[in-house]
Amino acid sequence: MTNIETENLTEYILVEYRWVVVMAFLLPLSFLWKVWSCVRNYVVFTLSSAPKMHHKKVKDVQNQVKEWIKAGRTTKLCTARPTWQTMSFRHGVYKKTFTNIKVNLVDVLEIDTKNMTVRCEPLVTMGQLSRTLEPLGLALAVVPELDQLTVGGLVMGTGIETSSHVHGLFQHICTQYELVLADGSVVTCSKDENPDLFYAVPWSYGTLGFLTSAVIKVVPAKKFVRLEYHPYSNLRDLAARFSEESLKKAPHQFVEALLYTKDTGVVMVGDMVDEVGSDGRLNQIGKWYARWFFTQVRDHMEAGRATGRALVEYIPLRDYYHRHTRSLFWELQDIISFGNNFIFRLLFGWLMPPEVSLLKLTQPEAVTKLYERAHVIQDMLVPMDRLEAAVELFHEEFQVYPIWLCPFKLFNQPGQLKVTAGDWQMFVDIGVYGVPKAKGFKTESSTRRVEDFVSKNDGFQMLYADTYTTKEEFRRMFDHTLYDKVRESLTYCKEAFPEIYGKVNRDVRK
């Protein structure tokens, strides 16, 4: 029995027997949806019909914007994608009052093996891209983890993964954007063509125009990742190793760490290889019966601490890229508590995970309220040398474990994110997802103290989650100089779109 207050019988059933709803409806529906999208995308890609249709689809977006101009520009604009379909657990109430523009562009347009790029429409997902690129021996330079994340969301918001200590954030592997602007025109921008717009687009949350395609860098891919697991029983040593691995002159291709308590965790370093070596076993973590990856890593940590040795495994590349997808990092353990049980995995593992969109669509109000009161989902980006201090504070304020640590290089480029000196600075994304156990935890005040720490330490908050900052604090965290200049220069832009804060602050994203 949960302790959630419900308002009627239906809500009571949905809350107390949520796992039944998930098992009986959401998992089969999610499966059918996945099969349909795979078949549809495969057919469109092999028939090469997408590039021909792209022009027509962009025209359709332009026509909708022109209609809005004709109608007198009385409301603001946003994409028509309902918020239940996005990864963020928040619902954008602004969707109800803004004019919704349908930007239904879902295809991979072309793969250029000479320039090592792929051109995609904004609703292409990470799972779709890794599936398309894998047979060609290619992969995105940065593959944000969860299958359902979209190119549009990752460009307009942000994206990060365990190769980001080499390649930077998702925005840093994008070389060109195509947008429909508020005056109905189509523009392309890159570092050489309309550079101000190009650098202002990332983190703009759809407040400069509608993205209709992006050109993204790809890299050669191999079959497996040779992954080393290094267990630690002390935060200081773990942070030192994590930082050293991220900053090496010739670093491993992948660096990540999971903390299971404040002082225990595992630093993982990996490289692509073509064959399974003799120093470790093959672990096909993508198989339907495989245990959730974070629980496997926890076991490696326990074993490693007992023997004092690091462990090596070989993981198929695509399984590695999407290693946290099946358990939605560790969020699924609160929704399907028996999801990692052997029998469940054997019988139903192939149906996992349920689509986040369907989970959100069927989430009762009482659960939404509980999530707001007693659940943290935050990614805070801080300079690497602040890692230890940040973890200490997160422990004091949240006490949520595991914690995800992912290093990334922040290049000194124009835009909303500023580094303090040099061509680049190494940062770390600290991801906290789960039920806080810290004494005295209060969603707003605890998060505000963490936001304050991040801001004072020249860090940033990912904006898919709740931000409690005031507008002034928000503008201090994100440099708006270029952004304001671009908004000023684009016809109707300020009438069409709110500022970023007006789209991501808690009042409009309840």
Ligand SMILES: Cc1cc2nc3c(=O)[nH]c(=O)nc-3n(C[C@H](O)[C@H](O)[C@H](O)COP(=O)(O)OP(=O)(O)OC[C@H]3O[C@@H](n4cnc5c(N)ncnc54)[C@H](O)[C@@H]3O)c2cc1C
């Ligand atoms: C459970 C969970 C797991 C996550 N895991 C990861 C992870 O592993 N790695 C990672 O990097 N991030 C992760 N994130 C955060 C993620 O990067 C952001 O949510 C990101 O914005 C992508 O989400 P989305 O594809 O659902 O985009 P959306 O939420 O749909 O879009 C984000 C913003 O971009 C705007 N936008 C989208 N498309 C367009 C367009 N065509 N034109 C104009 N504006 C547009 C939207 O209006 C919105 O404001 C995770 C988030 C959650 C909730």
